[in-house]
Amino acid sequence: MTDASLNPTPGLPKSPSFYGFSRGRLADRFGELGVPRYRADQVFSWVYQKRMRDALQMTNLPAALRSQLTSLCDLALPGTPKVFASSDGMTHKFVLDLQDGARVEAVSMRTEKRLTLCVSSQVGCALKCSFCATGLMGLKRNLRAEEIVAQVIAMGDYNDWQDERFNIVFMGMGEPLANLDAVCEAVRILHDERGLNLGARRITVSTSGLVPQIRELAKLDLQVGLAVSLHATTDELRDQLVPVNKRWPIAELLDAAREYGNTVGRRTTLEYTLLGGVNDSMADADRLAKFARALPSKVNLIPYNPVPGLQWKRPTPEAVEAFAQRLYPHAPAVTIRDTKGGDLWAACGQLGGLSPS
Ligand code: SF4
Known part of the structure; x- marks a missing residue:
């Protein structure tokens, strides 16, 4: 033909x-x-x-x-998303209705320097991290590559594609590496020079610790950044906060992250949600610094964003500052994440059908 x-x-x-x-x-x-x-x-x-x-x-x-x-090939996108803006107008939460009636949430976050689009990889999540709204939903299903790409297009359309450069983080609903094939296909599409031409350095995939999939991702040579959701510095505590730790404990996870970083030539981000009185002691800071020094890494501290029904507390600003000050001299590149979208239930760990008021 x-x-x-x-x-x-x-x-x-x-x-x-x-x-x-x-x-x-x-x-x-x-x-x-x-x-x-x-x-x-x-x-x-x-x-x-x-x-x-x-x-x-x-x-x-x-x-x-x-x-x-x-x-x-069907050129239609999911219908117009519902969009909720934060009070300062810098953060937007997008709720997309998918063909089968499932709902997925994505978030755009603007700072003076950059626009970051946070996309979801699953509807719900099976990993049940104890501080996370998505984990409370359980896993409904994996997203398909087109449903991941559609989130990016929905957010780009909303911004009228005014930002030539933006970053994408797979840190929305779901564990991206539990849906590796679709996530990687979406990355290839977004990265394509005839597509959105988004440099691999602008894409970060996060994981709560699926070690075999980290190794698999390294073999695929996509060059995307890796963020590891660490959240604890002892296996005893991490077993409670991030139950997948029972399968792949901290030492194995950091080994895989080190290998990944060495393979792609990028620093791994260690994400650390600070829970008041739980993982924010000076001894935690010292152990975290030791972990961070042992691999090419940077540390991102995330003061906990409350989720209704969960018992965890956000540490005081003074406690966050004290933790960071303890880390600075001993750990490479420490940042404290601005809380974006807390008034939208759009901040880290809050995606999961919670409604903005
Ligand atoms: S933190 Fe991530 S991996 Fe853990 S339950 Fe929430 S969405 Fe899943």
Whole structure:
């Protein structure tokens, strides 16, 4: 079959979503139907770079392909998301309704320097970290690559794509490495030079500690950053806070993170949620500094964001400062994360269907 020989096929089942195809896979699909592979490059440019989602307007495609494109791959996105803005207007929470009725949440966070888009990889989460609203939901299902890409597009559309450069963090709902295939396919799509052309250095994938998948990710050579949700400095406490620790304890996790960092040549971010009176002692700070020094890393401290029904408390600002001061001289690159979106139930650990007031 050639470009010009495509024929309408009425009654075919709904075509797969365009947003789940990497350019290589789209070219394969085109190739199977006799459409030259380079047409996939053109369609990618139209959709991701010129923001054109009407196949009939893609003027450099042959008329037959234009009229057939949506039967090869569906260009529709999930419906308009519900958007909630924080009181300072810098943070927005997006709630997307997916085809099967599942809901997924994503968050855009703006600072003076940059825009960061936080995306979800699952509806709910199976890992049940004890301080996390998403964990309370349990796992509903994995997201497909197109549902991850759609979150980015929804947030970009909302901002009218004014930011040429932005960062993406897989730190929304779900454990990204428990949905590795879809996350990696989404990364390839977002990274593609004919797609959003987002540098791998602008993409960070977080994990609560799935060691085999960290090693798997390293082999894929995607060069994305890794963030490890550590949250405790002893296995005894981490077993309680992050139950997956019982399977892969801290030493194994840090070994895998070190190997990952050495393979991709990037520092691992150690995420550390500070829970008042639980993991914010000076002895914790000393152990955390030791961990941080043992691998190429930076430390990100996150004062706990309250979740209704959970007993944990946010430490006082003085306690956060004291912890950070103890770390600074001994650990490389310590930052304290601004609390973004707390008034939206959009901050770290708060995604999970909690409603903004
Ligand atoms: S912190 Fe992350 S891995 Fe843990 S339950 Fe929440 S979403 Fe899942």
